[in-house]
Amino acid sequence: MLEGCLGIISFEDIGNEFGALCKNKPVYMLPFAGRYRLVDFTISNMINHGLCTIAVYTGRKVRSILNHLGDGKPWDLNRKTSGLSIFPPLFDEEKRRSSDIYQYHTTEEFFTDSKAEYILIANPNIISKVNLTKVFEHFLDTGADITVVYKKQRNGDSGYINADSLIIGNDGRFINIGVNLCSKSEFNLFMNMAFIKKGVFLDIVRMVMETGEDIYFKQAIVNYKDMYKINSYEFEGHIEYIRGIKSYYDANMNLLDKKIYKELFLEGGTILTRSRDEPSTFYVTNSKVRNSLVANGCIIEGEVEDSILFRGVKVERNAVVKNSILMRGAVVKENSVLINTILDKHVIVKKGVNIVGIKSNPYTIEEDMVV
Amino acid sequence: MIKSNNVVAMLLAGGQGSRLKLLTQELAKPAVCFGGKYRIIDFTLSNATNSGIDNIGILTQYKPFELNAHIGIGECWDFDRITGGLRILPPFMREAKGDWYTGTANAIYQNIEYIDNLDAKYVLVLSADHIYKMDYRKLLKYHIEMDADVTIATIEVPWREAHKFGILNVDSNNRIVEFDEKPKNPKNNMASMGIYMFNWEILKYYLKKDSKIRKSEHDFGKNVLPLMLNEGNRMYAWAFKGYWKDVGTIRSYWEANMDLLDKNSSLNLYDKDWRIYTRTKHFPPQYIGRNGIINNSLISEGCIIEGEVNNSVVFSGATVEEGAVINASIIFSNAVIKKGTEIDRAIVLENTVVQSNKNINREYEDGICLIEQDSVDMEQGEALYA
Numbered sequence: 001m002l003e004g005c006l007g008i009i010s011f012e013d014i015g016n017e018f019g020a021l022c023k024n025k026p027v028y029m030l031p032f033a034g035r036y037r038l039v040d041f042t043i044s045n046m047i048n049h050g051l052c053t054i055a056v057y058t059g060r061k062v063r064s065i066l067n068h069l070g071d072g073k074p075w076d077l078n079r080k081t082s083g084l085s086i087f088p089p090l091f092d093e094e095k096r097r098s099s100d101i102y103q104y105h106t107t108e109e110f111f112t113d114s115k116a117e118y119i120l121i122a123n124p125n126i127i128s129k130v131n132l133t134k135v136f137e138h139f140l141d142t143g144a145d146i147t148v149v150y151k152k153q154r155n156g157d158s159g160y161i162n163a164d165s166l167i168i169g170n171d172g173r174f175i176n177i178g179v180n181l182c183s184k185s186e187f188n189l190f191m192n193m194a195f196i197k198k199g200v201f202l203d204i205v206r207m208v209m210e211t212g213e214d215i216y217f218k219q220a221i222v223n224y225k226d227m228y229k230i231n232s233y234e235f236e237g238h239i240e241y242i243r244g245i246k247s248y249y250d251a252n253m254n255l256l257d258k259k260i261y262k263e264l265f266l267e268g269g270t271i272l273t274r275s276r277d278e279p280s281t282f283y284v285t286n287s288k289v290r291n292s293l294v295a296n297g298c299i300i301e302g303e304v305e306d307s308i309l310f311r312g313v314k315v316e317r318n319a320v321v322k323n324s325i326l327m328r329g330a331v332v333k334e335n336s337v338l339i340n341t342i343l344d345k346h347v348i349v350k351k352g353v354n355i356v357g358i359k360s361n362p363y364t365i366e367e368d369m370v371v
Numbered sequence: 372m373i374k375s376n377n378v379v380a381m382l383l384a385g386g387q388g389s390r391l392k393l394l395t396q397e398l399a400k401p402a403v404c405f406g407g408k409y410r411i412i413d414f415t416l417s418n419a420t421n422s423g424i425d426n427i428g429i430l431t432q433y434k435p436f437e438l439n440a441h442i443g444i445g446e447c448w449d450f451d452r453i454t455g456g457l458r459i460l461p462p463f464m465r466e467a468k469g470d471w472y473t474g475t476a477n478a479i480y481q482n483i484e485y486i487d488n489l490d491a492k493y494v495l496v497l498s499a500d501h502i503y504k505m506d507y508r509k510l511l512k513y514h515i516e517m518d519a520d521v522t523i524a525t526i527e528v529p530w531r532e533a534h535k536f537g538i539l540n541v542d543s544n545n546r547i548v549e550f551d552e553k554p555k556n557p558k559n560n561m562a563s564m565g566i567y568m569f570n571w572e573i574l575k576y577y578l579k580k581d582s583k584i585r586k587s588e589h590d591f592g593k594n595v596l597p598l599m600l601n602e603g604n605r606m607y608a609w610a611f612k613g614y615w616k617d618v619g620t621i622r623s624y625w626e627a628n629m630d631l632l633d634k635n636s637s638l639n640l641y642d643k644d645w646r647i648y649t650r651t652k653h654f655p656p657q658y659i660g661r662n663g664i665i666n667n668s669l670i671s672e673g674c675i676i677e678g679e680v681n682n683s684v685v686f687s688g689a690t691v692e693e694g695a696v697i698n699a700s701i702i703f704s705n706a707v708i709k710k711g712t713e714i715d716r717a718i719v720l721e722n723t724v725v726q727s728n729k730n731i732n733r734e735y736e737d738g739i740c741l742i743e744q745d746s747v748d749m750e751q752g753e754a755l756y757a
Contacts, residue, residue, distance in 0.1 A: 281670050283666065
């Protein structure tokens, strides 16, 4: 259990690699796995390991997250003391900076007011079930100022090019953060997750503000690494790093692997999200559903294979859905065919329409469209 | 607005429901699971929410733990309010002594102060063991239009079943002239639904009067309503149209679940304008395996279906392994149906693991089999036939 620790969920400015899917929302608000948002995994993992003070730095596209988190009730974060704090950015034109450090600086009071002595920073675009309690113990036992978390990741055909590569010494000592150029078969993916002593965190934020640099916290760690004891922790479980449409699509499809489904959903605590009070899903006679993940509230009359269906999706008679992701409330009318397609919220596919994408580049349709 | 009319709903949820046998062994009937993710009481609570009722008292008595945990402060039904909202009302001690709720009317009688404190004008008495969707505003509107002292919601039942119900005989204006409790030769088929809208002052008067009648059972249907009729109060019947089912027995419980699979059933769970709310259990989405077959069934979150499910209702988190076949059954939360098992017309209780290669209920034509929690198979487990 993470006693005396508070959590920061911080945005990552990775630009828009998601086209229409992220027109109005940040990456961490992408719907995931039939009924969640990416950010649910990070928040749930934090509370499952006993964190009860969590700050969410929203980035600029703030509406969807405010709507989703509300007062934090679904995660038990609606508390009188501690609980959830949501920090939208300040649009202060004179001092405007894009980095996370400026946001931390403007909310310094939140940290100084808190009795917590330690801080956990996590990136909600990375889905994992890191055993935070274990990492925290490692951090405390080694007496580190900062412990960063990484995962040994195969390069293969994975889309990890340009990801943060953690350079460490044999003893796990932090050396640098580089860029993965896929030249090696394996690299240490920096998960953008770290435990930090609160004092160290605040010192770094102040130093960066004083020098006037507009850098992200992870860059600041590199800049000031010689002043602190920084070590690392290797996470060995499954991760999904959502960096673009392809990795988003693959991460969803990976859940059809029983082992990954079990690790992400059934082991190490429940993932919590906002309930939509949907009834069970109804399968009519002669519907065909194979190897798919289906949320509640769907009505399935047609054929669904190797797909992810979010809450309240309708697949009508003789419609075929394969290798596709259908978000909340999407409707596929009679005799339509969808292959390798992502339908955003409330898309309606009219009768007899065929939409076929490529697996390596699934076709996406923007929310509320009627096609 | 119902708000300005000050309706206080009183929901009778203390019943044991002994005819549901194993289903109510550990919990009160209103807390019995229903329809894939609900409990029976959710329907009435959601009706109250959707009808804009602000004050609801829940009268509990029999094994209330699960029910209390389920209801909590009522936030799932939007009843966590600054003023009013939901109150759980168990029997309590007084200066002299305390009493159990000895009848439906007695339960309300013992809570007269609660209702008085809310400045109620109308009291809506509900029971928590029916499956239906009703807009109580319509009942209230009719009650006010008729200038009634009591209005009773009625439903048309099949003539052959009318003898099982409390039948209301009315005049041409729908004014009640006679109560016929479970009549051998019913004069009509308008049955009382156990849903009453009272003018509070009048109800209070009769509750007090009834409480002094020694041989009274303090029951609305048997005592209080007939007493009111005898004394010439304005009592009206309001005809409800729609799905309604009393799930009092294993068979009617099973049938009500099966009704959800009927396309033509008038109980539409998918109606966004009349949601049925419940406490969320936070299961991941359901996974349907490569060889899974599902026909005409309701499957809920967290289920893993790799076998065959036909005409059944499967609750959250249940597992049906490859090669298992489920027909016309109800599988409760977290039950596991192992490989090669065939189950017909059964209700498998929570957390039950049905071992491989068992045939359950294949040999019985018409029975419904209840499979007990933790029973490993039919021989060792306690299976009841209803």
